[in-house]
Structure formats: C-alpha cells, structure tokens
Amino acid sequence: MSEKNNSQAILHFWHGTKFQLIGLGLAVGLAAGIVVVLYRYVIELSLEFSLEVYEYLRERPLYIPLWFAVLALCGWLTGWIVKQNPIVSGSGIPQVKGVLQRRLAMNWWKTVLAKFAGGALSIGAGLSLGREGPSIQIGSAIGMGFSKLLRKPKMTTQFLTTCGASAGLAAAFNAPIAGAVFALEELHNSFSPVVMITALASSIVADMVSKEFFGLQPIFDFRGISAIPLHQYGHLIVLGIILGLAGLLFNASLCKTQDLYKRLNLPLQVRMILPFLCAGGFGLVLPQVLGGGNQMVNSLLTDNRPLLILAVILAAKYVFTMISYGSSAPGGIFLPMLALGALMGLVYSRAWGFAVGAESFYAANFIILAMAGFFSAVVKAPMTGIILLTEMTGSFSNLLSMGVVCLVAYVTADALGSKPVYELLLHRYLANKGVPAYAAEEKHKVLLEIPIHPGSPLDRKRIRDIHWPERCLVVGIQKGSSEVIPTGATRIASGDSLVVLAEEDTANQVESVLSGQAAGRFN
Structure with missing residues (x-):
C-alpha cells in the first residue's frame, strides 16, 4: 500500500469505523473470556491439589522429599518456558504496556500458550503470585491475534490488544468496569472515548462468560457492611x-x-527452582x-x-x-x-x-x-x-x-x-538483553490521541502558531461530543483531544513531546 493510500485508510478508520470496533471488542471479549476462565479454573484446581498434598504430607512426612523433587522439576520446567519466551516472565502487565507503546514485540500465540502453562505451574504450585497479570497478558495476546488473523491494520491491533487486556482483568476478577478503567488509567494513562467504549464492551462480555462459569458472587464476600462514621475519619488519614x-x-x-x-548469577532454570522449594517449605x-x-x-x-x-x-x-x-x-x-x-x-x-x-x-x-x-x-x-x-x-x-x-x-x-x-x-x-524489540516502520501510520490539560501552553493557541514535531499531522480535534477537522486558524482549548497522524517509527517521540506540552510539563 502506498503512503498516501495508507494515510487515507487510517483516516477512514478513525472517522468511519468506530462502531465496528465495538463489534470487534465484543468478539475479543468472548474469546479472551473463555480462555481466561479456563486458565482461572486450571490454576484454582492446581492450587487446591497442592494444598491437599500438604495436608497429606503432614501425616506422612516420609513423602516430603518426593514432593520437593516434584516442585524442583516444576520450577525447572517453568524456567525453561520463560527462557524460551522471555516476554511471559513476571506479571505480563509491563510487557503489555510496552507493546501498546510500540517498544516491545509479542508473538500472540506463543504468549498465550507459554503464559498459560507457566502461570499454571507457578500459581498451581503455590507461589505467591496472582492470576490477574497473566490473565491480562493472555487477553491482550488474544486481542492481537484476533486482529492479525482478520488482517486488520495496525491501528485496529492496538485497540483490540487493549480490549483483550481489559477483558482479561474483567474475567479474572469479575470486575468489568475496573477492566475498562484500568485500560485508560494504567495502560494508556489518558482518557480516550474510543478506548473506553471498546474496552468496556470487551470487559462486559468477558465478565458475563466468567459469571456464567463461576457464578454471580463477588470475589470477596464483604456485602452488607455499614459505613464508617465521619468522626472516625482521622483513622483513614493515618x-x-x-x-x-x-x-x-x-x-x-x-x-x-x-x-x-x-x-546470584544462576541459570534461569536453576534460579526458578528456589521459589518453588520455598513454596514447599x-x-x-x-x-x-x-x-x-x-x-x-x-x-x-x-x-x-x-x-x-x-x-x-x-x-x-x-x-x-x-x-x-x-x-x-x-x-x-x-x-x-x-x-x-x-x-x-x-x-x-x-x-x-x-x-x-x-x-x-x-x-x-x-x-x-x-x-x-x-x-x-x-x-x-x-x-x-x-x-x-x-x-x-x-x-x-x-x-x-x-x-x-x-x-x-x-x-x-x-x-x-x-x-x-x-x-x-x-x-x-x-533494560534486559535479548528482549523482543518492536520493529517500527516508516511506511506505517498510527493515530495518537493527545488530551489537552488545563494550564497547557497549547491552550487557546491556533494550530498554525504551534511548533509541531516533525513528521506528524493534526487530523482532528475532539471537542466534547463533536469532532472538528482543523485548519490553521482552529484554536485548541483545554478539554480537547488532538487526533494526530504520525509515522510509526517516530510515533513514540511525537507522543512524548505532545503529551508533555498538552500536560503543561514543558513548552
């Protein structure tokens, strides 16, 4: 696709296909919800089995060495999985942020398989780790895979990756609203109506899948609690x-x-054995x-x-x-x-x-x-x-x-x-060596949403009076519920959101500069 046609396709996507994203978000939410519910079921079953083993071992201590040998093997296998797929290490949420910031590459199907297996081994063996990070990364990988299988443009891939992450959190915790807010507050660090509505659609469907399987009860049953009286609020500050x-x-x-x-400078497989043995203790x-x-x-x-x-x-x-x-x-x-x-x-x-x-x-x-x-x-x-x-x-x-x-x-x-x-x-x-770096290309265009904060040096300025970063173009301004196609005389106001077209290989720098100006961090 030529550069001109690619730019036109991006703009058409932004102006004409927002409602299609909701449909795609619903589909991603369904797929991610099913996989995350299965993952949640497997780790709960595995952890329950481990706890039963410990009860058995307290009565029959002669089998303790055998169980520790099993834990060491599980640790070694988990280390091997992480060594083969470094992006699945740890929580997975930082990696999802890196992918959305176009700083990391992620093979979607390898991530789903490796995170599922590694997380089931780790949490199932009793390590003090949660299901939410893996669920978010699995969901984001499913959203990415959904976009790639349908051969959607990279812009759509970014949105569906976010949708999958939101769905993963919703299915992990039965918390659909938190899933959508998490996408805005943590993954994107800004408010975007398009991100919000697509993430919410995906989260709601994933939560419905989770509730269908695990029931309507909240994760923590603390209902029917009266509020703390106002005269006790000093304790809240402390x-x-x-x-x-x-x-x-x-x-x-x-x-x-x-x-x-x-x-410690130990091989990853050996290093991973340590927390598994600690879990045994x-x-x-x-x-x-x-x-x-x-x-x-x-x-x-x-x-x-x-x-x-x-x-x-x-x-x-x-x-x-x-x-x-x-x-x-x-x-x-x-x-x-x-x-x-x-x-x-x-x-x-x-x-x-x-x-x-x-x-x-x-x-x-x-x-x-x-x-x-x-x-x-x-x-x-x-x-x-x-x-x-x-x-x-x-x-x-x-x-x-x-x-x-x-x-x-x-x-x-x-x-x-x-x-x-x-x-x-x-x-x-x-900062680690060997991380899968994202390969940005000049020929691809991306859209950036930049919210204008009160006190920003861009507030009340006309488009033509602003020194814009190179290789970017303001193609739209969201003013409340309406969208303006800007000209040089268009004034920007706090509360607006700029829609900026940039080349993929410089998009991070453009976003960093404009976000700083929009927030009033520098001129």
Missing part, C-alpha cells in the same frame, strides 16, 4: 499514610529482590501464604488468631511475594498486593481495637479500605483501585472512605518519589 509508606517499600523491595536474583508450616491470597482474604473476617500471629503471616506473605515475583516466574502481583493490604487493614483494626479496649474496630471496613489504598500507593492508579475493590467486594457503602484512604496513600507515595510499579518494571524489563 491508615492512608501507613499504606503510602508501605507502597514505597513494596516497590523498592521488588526491585531489590530482582537485583539479588541477578547477583511454607506449605508445610504456613499454608495461608500460598497462592494469590483470595481465599485468605475471605477468611480474615472469621479469623480469631492473635495480633502477633497475623503480623507473622503478613511478614511471611510479604517475603514470599518478593521471592516469588523476583524470580521472574509467570504470575501477577495484583492479588498478593490486595492480600497484603487486607492483612495490613486487619492488623491496624485489631491494634487500634486493642488500644481502646474494643473487641472489633470496623475490621471488615479496614480490610477493604487497606486493599484499595495499598493498590493505589503501589500502582498509582487510585480510580482503578476504588472501582476494582467496589466490584470485587460487592460493597458500595465504603466509596467515600475508600476515596479518602486512596487519596492519602497516593499522595504520600507520590510525595516520597515512588514510581508506579508497572512503569518501574517495564523500564527494568526493557
């Missing part, structure tokens, strides 16, 4: 500050653990820390163990999460992060209740609030955290208090210079 500090420590610990594994003495932690969170309301024991479980879960994720085993940190937040909330509630002589001090509320706050401090995505926990708990009585905790946790972490965890992990991943 809790938010604690969670902000904990989020800073969590991100730093992840990076330090990855560095420690690298300093924890499984025998403290099985509560195995897996992502959703079962543990559900049991916290009826957990009458002393405060010291809860603190020990919290410390063990924290250390085991670092050991598990630092090894590069395929698995996410969403669920372990929420489990840690829930434990911190319960410890805070019990500690304050003990101090004032109360048997229970809003324990259920603080569990929910701490999960959302810790997520906001670590991921730096407070809106996703609020909506995600609301959907996962089925409780709408804590929205105001959750907003307070998330805001304080976010501000505390941000003031201390903490970076979003997935941004940190993406930079570290890209």
